[in-house]
Amino acid sequence: MPRKNIPTMDTFLTDGRSMLLAYDQGFEHGPSLDFNNKNVDPAYIMEIAAKGGFNGIVFQKGLAEKYYDGRVPLIIKVNGKSSLVKGEPDSKQNCSVEYAVSLGAKGIGYTIYLGSQFEGNMFQEFGKIQQEAHEHGIPAIAWIYPRGQAVANDTSREIVSYAARVGLELGADAVKIKYTGDPESFSWAVKSAGHARVFMSGGPKTKTDEDFVSQVRGVIQAGATGLAVGRNVWQNENPLQIADALKKVIFKEKAIEPSIGV
């Protein structure tokens, strides 16, 4: 059990599971890659979060200031990078924990590019942010994306479980990691994350809804807490319908015991 004074992810959970809506792609990828006339509008995303029964919404501070309306718990991502700079990825803090809390954040998000030559800067910065978040009584959530020249395959069992473990050891209350592709290998990442809760990161929109639902099923079978998703929901023609399909899996299906261990 976590120590009494360490914040938990409880605000973002329903019976121990969770579905979060992520919307920082305009910053990370630029509006022309991911958005259309509808989903370019942050108010549309806020509506999906509320009507779709999401356990939380993820905004950068500028969107939180202008669009957050309090209907679902808020996570503010306090770092980010554009897609314009090439080379080893680095992502710097752009919002203080204190300011995020003043905007209503009930959780702090931060991206770490594990394997980048700048990983040390991000470990250091996350270390500070994690402490500040905990001093405010709220959890710190690490998006941990293995990336850079040192990373050959960012969805292998080894690298995804490494990401999960680094998150645990850095004090993340939850880690957002990519799916390895099957429940057996993902269950090793979930085990490696220990008491840090595991969320799958959605990724680009899949060809069919069923492709995505089946990934999420694998994630839940592997024992993860749930999903932090963006494009696969708000790029869908019918975001509330896919949200319903995801909720059925996340909140109703059971985890299975993996048949293989290490």
Ligand code: FBP
């Ligand atoms: P998606 O579900 O759309 O993949 O969103 C998850 C997310 O972590 C976003 O928060 C972030 O903007 C994006 O993925 C980063 O994507 P990339 O892998 O291109 O860095």
